[in-house]
Amino acid sequence: MSDGYVRLIPTDREWQPTLEHAAAATAYVTQLFSRPEDDVEEVEHEFYDQVTLIDAGENTTRISCSNCDGDIDVQWLNDLVEENGESIGSLDVSVPCCGSVVALDSLRYDWPIGFARFEVSVMNPVRAKYELDAQELDAVAALLGHPVAQILAHY
Numbered sequence: 001m002s003d004g005y006v007r008l009i010p011t012d013r014e015w016q017p018t019l020e021h022a023a024a025a026t027a028y029v030t031q032l033f034s035r036p037e038d039d040v041e042e043v044e045h046e047f048y049d050q051v052t053l054i055d056a057g058e059n060t061t062r063i064s065c066s067n068c069d070g071d072i073d074v075q076w077l078n079d080l081v082e083e084n085g086e087s088i089g090s091l092d093v094s095v096p097c098c099g100s101v102v103a104l105d106s107l108r109y110d111w112p113i114g115f116a117r118f119e120v121s122v123m124n125p126v127r128a129k130y131e132l133d134a135q136e137l138d139a140v141a142a143l144l145g146h147p148v149a150q151i152l153a154h155y
């Protein structure tokens with residue numbers, strides 16, 4: 001069985017909030033998803049030393065090359081993450097299709113992924129809506145002090 005995640009990240013990949021703002025944003029998100037009768041879901045925040053790939057897991061089914069337009073097997077990305085950890089966001093990589101060296105974020109993904117040094121993640125969100133709506137994203141941004149994007153992932 002796969003787990004669903006909502007991963008909230010600053011739109012600027014280098015930006016990090018203060019610990020205080022991170023805690024406030026995380027508390028707000030927790031309250032959005034909290035169900036008193038059931039606490040399976042987990043909300044946590046994480047700071048990364050380096051720009052980190054915020055991947056979408058199984059939601060990504062297609063990657064194509066920014067250089068040659070060729071298809072890249074999704075398994076290639078999974079292997080890359082497995083070998084290097086997720087702190088590969090700022091790395092230039094050698095792609096299998098044409099062998100050119102390109103930035104990981106220049107490749108085209110069929111499902112939004114992100115790059116960030118901070119995230120708030122929600123595991124197995126259980127409520128009517130999976131995603132945060134625009135108003136909720138604005139509220140998170142206000143608490144965090146920076147606009148945010150959400151990456152929806154399955155593992």
Ligand SMILES: [Zn+2]
Nearest residue numbers: 065068097098
């Ligand atoms: Zn290529």
